[in-house]
Amino acid sequence: MPPPERNAKLVNEPQGRGRRSVKNARPVPDEQRLMEMLLENYHRFSRPVINASLSVEVKFGITLVQISDMDEVNQVLTINVWLEQEWTDERLTWDPKGYNNLKILRIPCEKLWLPDIVLYNSADDYTTGYMNSKAMVSHDGNVFWPPPAKFRSSCKIDITYFPFDDQTCELKFGSWTYDGFQVDITNRSSTVDLQNYVFSGEWELMDVRIRRTEAYYNCCMEPYPDVRFTIVIRRKTLYYLFNIIFPCLWLTILSLLGFWLPPDSGEKITLGITVLLAFSVFMLLIAESMPATSEFVPLIGIYLTVTMGMTSLSIILTVFVLQLHHVGPHKRRVPRWLKSLVFGFFARVVCMRQDLQNMRQQELSKISVPVSHAIQINESAESSGSNAADCLDRRGFHGSAGGGGSGGGSRNCNGDATSQRANGNGDRVAPAGHDFSIQTVGYQGAQCSDFGFQSGPSSSPFSPNFKASFRSSFRRDQRFRGSFRAGFPVPMDYAMDPSQSVYTFDPEFDKYQELVSEWQFVAHVMDRLLFWLFLFVAVVSSLAILVIKPLLKPAVV
Structure with missing residues (x-):
C-alpha cells in the first residue's frame, strides 16, 4: 500500500493541472462557435430542405465585367462576369442574440451545398469550375454566393454586314442534374448589373436582356428551367475603316487611273496587275478573320470581289485599247461604223468633241x-x-x-x-x-x-x-x-x-499619219469612256455596299 504522502500527491496533481488548464484556456470566437454549430452533422451533398417534396429556389444573375474577346473564326464569345447565386438553406439558421448579434457568417463554399448550375452552351471544358470563394450565410438561412468566372460560350456569328455588323450571343445557365421540382432556377433581377463594366475597344455593348425559360423533354415530364442572358454587341468600325476599307478605296482609285495612263508609257498593264495583287492580299486577310462558313458572305468580301472583277476587266479592256492604239498602217482603216460611233457619239458623251476638232485642225495645219x-x-x-x-x-x-x-x-x-x-x-x-x-x-x-x-x-x-x-x-x-x-x-x-x-x-506617209491618228483617237476615246463607266460602277458599288446596305440592315430584336 503506498504511503499517504504519495496518495496525496496523486490526488493533488490532476487538480493542479485542471486549475492551470482552466486558468490558461482562451475564449472561443463567436464565428467559430457558430460555424462549428452549423456544420455539425451537416452533409454538403444533400439538398438544403427538410421536406424532400419541396424544391430549392435558386435566384441566379450576373454582373457583366468585360467582353474579353469575340473569336469570329471559332465563333466563341469570351466574357468576364461575377455570378450571383442566392438560395435558402434551412439547416443554416441561428439566433443572432446567442452570438453577440452575429447575423452574417462567411463560410468556405466547399463546406456547403452548392447548386450545380453550368453554362449549357459553353465552348470550354467543365474541369475548371468556379473560384472557391466564400459564401455569405444569413441567420435566416439565406445563402449568397458570388464567385467570379470567365465564360467561353459558343455564339453564332452573322458576318453579313462585316465590318458594320451586330452580334447577338446568348448564355444559357441551368442545373445540370436537378429538374425543376428539385431546383427551381429563377432570375435574381430584371436587369444585368453594369456598374463595373469595362468598355471594350472593339465591341460596343448595345443591350443585355434576361429571361427565364422552361424546357420539356420526351423522356421526362418534369420541367427543366434555365436563365438566359442575351448580349447584343456592335463592332466598332474605326479600325477596319483605316486598315481595310480606305486602302481598298485607294486601290480602286488607282485602278481607275490606269485609264488615264498614255498607252505609249507601257505601264497600263503593270498598274492593273499590281492593283489586282493588292486586292488579293486584302481578300486573304479578311478570309483569315472570318469563319469558314457558306451561310453568310460579308459585305467587305462582296465589295472586294466586285472591285477585283472590275480591275480584271479593266486589264482586259486595257489590252483592247492598246491594240487599238498600236494597230499601225499595216492594218485596215477604221471601219465607218466604228468611226461614226466613236467620233459622233462616244466623243460627245465623254466631252471629247473639242479634242476631235483639235485633231482635225492638226491634220490641216502644215x-x-x-x-x-x-x-x-x-x-x-x-x-x-x-x-x-x-x-x-x-x-x-x-x-x-x-x-x-x-x-x-x-x-x-x-x-x-x-x-x-x-x-x-x-x-x-x-x-x-x-x-x-x-x-x-x-x-x-x-x-x-x-x-x-x-x-x-x-x-x-x-x-x-x-x-x-x-x-x-x-x-x-x-x-x-x-x-x-x-x-x-x-x-x-x-x-x-x-x-x-x-x-x-510623200502621200503614202500622209495617209499613214492620218490612219494612225484615227486609231489613236479611237483608243483615247475608249480609254475615257471606260474610265467614266468604271468610275460610275465603282461609286455605285461603294455606296451600295459600304453605305446604303449597312444603313438598311434589320434592327436587332
Missing part, C-alpha cells in the same frame, strides 16, 4: 517650206533608194542659183517674193512661191537650214556635194519613216537646199 526656185521632180527619184540623186541628175534640173531664168518671181527662205518659172518640156514642176503641205508635230516656222541641207549658191543640183547631200537626206528619211512605223512619230519630211530645190511630201 508647215510651209518656201523655195526660191522650182525644180523638176521625177516619180522614180522619190521612190528609188540610193540612186535618187542619179535620177535627178539624169532627168536634169532647170533654173539658176541666182533666181534667174524664164518665168516669174519666186520665194526665198526669208519669205521674199520671187518670180515663178515655167518648164518648157512639160515636166511636173513646183511653182515658186507655193507652200508645200507637210505633216507636222510642232515645227511650225522652221528655217530652211533645219531640213538637212545647207543654203547657198554653191549647192548646185549638178555638183557632187549636192548629190551626196541628197543621198544622205534620202537615206535618213527612210530611216525616220521606219522608226515611225516602229512607234516614233516623224515631225516632217526633209527639204533640200532652199536656194536650189525642194523635196516633195
Whole structure:
C-alpha cells in the first residue's frame, strides 16, 4: 500500500493541472462557435430542405465585367462576369442574440451545398469550375454566393454586314442534374448589373436582356428551367475603316487611273496587275478573320470581289485599247461604223468633241517650206533608194542659183517674193512661191537650214556635194519613216537646199499619219469612256455596299 504522502500527491496533481488548464484556456470566437454549430452533422451533398417534396429556389444573375474577346473564326464569345447565386438553406439558421448579434457568417463554399448550375452552351471544358470563394450565410438561412468566372460560350456569328455588323450571343445557365421540382432556377433581377463594366475597344455593348425559360423533354415530364442572358454587341468600325476599307478605296482609285495612263508609257498593264495583287492580299486577310462558313458572305468580301472583277476587266479592256492604239498602217482603216460611233457619239458623251476638232485642225495645219526656185521632180527619184540623186541628175534640173531664168518671181527662205518659172518640156514642176503641205508635230516656222541641207549658191543640183547631200537626206528619211512605223512619230519630211530645190511630201506617209491618228483617237476615246463607266460602277458599288446596305440592315430584336 503506498504511503499517504504519495496518495496525496496523486490526488493533488490532476487538480493542479485542471486549475492551470482552466486558468490558461482562451475564449472561443463567436464565428467559430457558430460555424462549428452549423456544420455539425451537416452533409454538403444533400439538398438544403427538410421536406424532400419541396424544391430549392435558386435566384441566379450576373454582373457583366468585360467582353474579353469575340473569336469570329471559332465563333466563341469570351466574357468576364461575377455570378450571383442566392438560395435558402434551412439547416443554416441561428439566433443572432446567442452570438453577440452575429447575423452574417462567411463560410468556405466547399463546406456547403452548392447548386450545380453550368453554362449549357459553353465552348470550354467543365474541369475548371468556379473560384472557391466564400459564401455569405444569413441567420435566416439565406445563402449568397458570388464567385467570379470567365465564360467561353459558343455564339453564332452573322458576318453579313462585316465590318458594320451586330452580334447577338446568348448564355444559357441551368442545373445540370436537378429538374425543376428539385431546383427551381429563377432570375435574381430584371436587369444585368453594369456598374463595373469595362468598355471594350472593339465591341460596343448595345443591350443585355434576361429571361427565364422552361424546357420539356420526351423522356421526362418534369420541367427543366434555365436563365438566359442575351448580349447584343456592335463592332466598332474605326479600325477596319483605316486598315481595310480606305486602302481598298485607294486601290480602286488607282485602278481607275490606269485609264488615264498614255498607252505609249507601257505601264497600263503593270498598274492593273499590281492593283489586282493588292486586292488579293486584302481578300486573304479578311478570309483569315472570318469563319469558314457558306451561310453568310460579308459585305467587305462582296465589295472586294466586285472591285477585283472590275480591275480584271479593266486589264482586259486595257489590252483592247492598246491594240487599238498600236494597230499601225499595216492594218485596215477604221471601219465607218466604228468611226461614226466613236467620233459622233462616244466623243460627245465623254466631252471629247473639242479634242476631235483639235485633231482635225492638226491634220490641216502644215508647215510651209518656201523655195526660191522650182525644180523638176521625177516619180522614180522619190521612190528609188540610193540612186535618187542619179535620177535627178539624169532627168536634169532647170533654173539658176541666182533666181534667174524664164518665168516669174519666186520665194526665198526669208519669205521674199520671187518670180515663178515655167518648164518648157512639160515636166511636173513646183511653182515658186507655193507652200508645200507637210505633216507636222510642232515645227511650225522652221528655217530652211533645219531640213538637212545647207543654203547657198554653191549647192548646185549638178555638183557632187549636192548629190551626196541628197543621198544622205534620202537615206535618213527612210530611216525616220521606219522608226515611225516602229512607234516614233516623224515631225516632217526633209527639204533640200532652199536656194536650189525642194523635196516633195510623200502621200503614202500622209495617209499613214492620218490612219494612225484615227486609231489613236479611237483608243483615247475608249480609254475615257471606260474610265467614266468604271468610275460610275465603282461609286455605285461603294455606296451600295459600304453605305446604303449597312444603313438598311434589320434592327436587332
